[in-house]
Structure formats: C-alpha cells, structure tokens
Amino acid sequence: MAEERLTFDGSLGGVPKVELLDGGVALLELGPELFPPDRSAGPLTAALTLVAPARALILDLRATGAVPPAPSRTSAPICSTGGRT
Numbered sequence: 860m861a862e863e864r865l866t867f868d869g870s871l872g873g874v875p876k877v878e879l880l881d882g883g884v885a886l887l888e889l890g891p892e893l894f895p896p897d898r899s900a901g902p903l904t905a906a907l908t909l910v911a912p913a914r915a916l917i918l919d920l921r922a923t924g925a926v927p928p929a930p931s932r933t934s935a936p937i938c939s940t941g942g943r944t
Contacts, residue, residue, distance in 0.1 A: 873899050874906040876919070883914035890922025 876888035887910055893899070910916055 874902045875922070877906045877909050879909070879913065880917075883912075884917065885910035885913035885915070886917045886919060888919040888922065890920065890924075893923060 873889055873892060873894045874887065875890065876886065878886040880886060887906055
C-alpha cells in the first residue's frame with residue numbers, strides 16, 4: 860500500500876502533466892498508472908477543469924502503455940467539433 864501511495868503521489872494521481880500551450884491548446888498527460896476512479900477523481904477533475912477553456916486538447920497516453928508507438932511523428936485528431944465551439 861505504501862508503494863502504491865508513492866506511485867500515486869509521484870504521478871500526481873495519474874495526471875503528471877497539465878500544460879496550457881499557445882493558441883488555446885492544452886496538453887494533458889496521463890500515466891504511468893491509471894488509478895481507480897475513487898482515488899483519481901480529484902486529480903482528474905482538477906486537470907480537466909484547467910484544460911476546459913482550451914480550444915484543442917492533446918491527450919498524451921504514451922506513459923500508460925495503452926497506445927502503441929506511432930510509426931511516424933504525425934498524428935491525427937481523434938474527434939473534431941467541425942470548427943464549432
């Protein structure tokens with residue numbers, strides 16, 4: 860339990876990085892572990908509140924191991940508002 864607490868604290872509850880970038884873009888990094896909702900609700904809520912005003916969101920899942928490495932350095936949007944806000 861103590862080791863899990865260190866991992867939780869060390870990754871800020873599974874949200875180690877939240878950054879507001881130029882142009883209304885936000886970066887939200889998750890990992891290295893994703894914790895149960897009862898433990899991660901606070902950090903996730905805080906992070907999502909910070910990025911809510913952003914016009915675009917980069918969700919970085921690389922540290923979770925949930926996304927295989929991309930074959931190139933390009934990316935595509937997962938979803939789009941079609942120019943609507």
